[in-house]
Amino acid sequence: MPRSHDPSLTYSDVVVWKNLMYDIDKKENLSSRSGDRDDLSTSKLLDDVNNPKAARFQPTVFTSWDQSDTLPTVLRYIVEPYVDWARRVVRTPTDVVFLTHILLYTSTSVPSAVRLFFHFTWTHGVFHWLMTSYYCGAFTIMLHNHIHNNGVLASNLAFVDRLWPYLLEPLMGHTWDSYYYHHVKHHHVENNGPGDLSSTIWFQRDDLLHLMYYIGRFLFFIWFELPLYFHRKGKRSLAIKCAISELGTYAFIYLAARCNLRATMFVFLIPLLQMRIGMMVGNWGQHALVDEEEPDSDFRSSITLIDVPVSIYDSPLHASESITPTSRQFTASSTSASHFADQRSLV
Ligand SMILES: [Zn+2]
Incomplete structure (x- = not known):
């Protein structure tokens, strides 16, 4: 049966998708040839696409369309000069897309x-909220790279790299530094296990009331529970820092509301509420199916979706993200497909 993939997948996504389809065909004895779709060739292809020295190298510039879909004149006189400049501004030449997004948000939001x-x-107000809703998923993916790799821009721009999250986070529904403290210092450490404040294993995951309790607990008590978690782990400094950044953001939003309540609702409050509900629903979905034998296994506590464009709410590569928390997850998920199978991961 002919198979087709989501048309909005990137080039790298399509390479991985073809590799997986090839695996299925091979299993069903539909294909016996090796070639550009086997694991080794796929891995080489993905490495080349991400290797600035390789002929096939192509930095990601936009997330909504590929360079090959751009008008030749626009490509030559606008996109290519921009890419030449941007490759010197970002830390890794593959990451031009991050600069594109930082510029987009600072010039519009x-x-x-x-x-x-x-x-x-x-x-x-409504249009601003719609724009934020469109932006906030990609922003969070970028922020995720930022917090895992301690920045995305070149070292001579370290100051700007430290600054932009403080400017953009509250506009996109995040509180200052909270994603770093919660995700890197807590969620990745506990891996949805019993010690994870956002663990799903205590809940009936097909029960709406349980989901509402799960979301409500995060919305109203995380400002207190996360510092308490660090305190109990003996990490006093982290406890103090995350309490200050979380409560500091609340204070900032309160002051903004004193100036203009309606603007604060659309600029800060609704995006914050939306992001927090979205992230909790996303985490619930990611960890809806947990192997009770190994609840904190990266492979058995989450699901991996392949044929979907990346979105913060479904974060399709959650298992490989836990193992390879960088922008090279596609390579990881493809080349370790057999490892996923050995570990009985749900893909
Ligand atoms: Zn992560």
């Missing part, structure tokens, strides 16, 4: 938010 505070209209 920031002025739009400022304008709302000085001249609020309901129409603008």
Whole structure:
């Protein structure tokens, strides 16, 4: 039966998808040839696409379309000069897309938010919220890279690299530094196991009331529970820092609301509520099926989706993310397919 993939997948996604289809065909004896779709060739292809010295190298510039879909004139006079410059600005030449997104958000979300505070209209408020809803998934993926790799820009721009999350996080529904403290210092350490504050193993995962309790607990008590978690682990400094950053953001939003309540609702409060509910629903879905024999195994506590565009709410490569928390997860998920199978991971 002919198979087709989601048309919005990137080139790397398609390479991995073809490799997996090849594996299925081989298992069903539909294909006996080796070639550009076997594990070794796929791994080489993905390495080349990500290797700035390889002829096949192609930095990701946009997430919504590929360079090959761009008009030749636009490509030559706008995209290529931008890529030449941007490759020197980002830490790794593959990561031009991060600069694209930082520039996009600072040139649209920031002025739009400022304008709302000085001249609020309901129409603008709704459009600002829709724009934030469109942006916040990709922003969170970028922030995820930032917190795992301690930055995304070149070392001579370390100051800017430290600064932009403080400017953009509250606009995209995050509180200052909280994603780093919760995700890197707590969630990756506990791996959804019994000690994880966002563990799903205590809940009936097909029960709506349980889901509402799970979301509500995070929304209303994480400001207290996360510092308490670090305190119990003997990590006093982390406990203090994460309490200050979380409560500091609440105080900032409160002060903003004193200036302009309606603008604060659309610029900070609704995005915060939306992001937190989205992340909890995403985590619930990721860890809905947990092997009770090994609940904290990276492979057996989460699911891996292949034929979907990357989104923060489904984060399709969660298992490989736990193992390879970098932007090279596609290579990891492809080349370790047999390892996933050995570990009985759900793909
Ligand atoms: Zn991570």
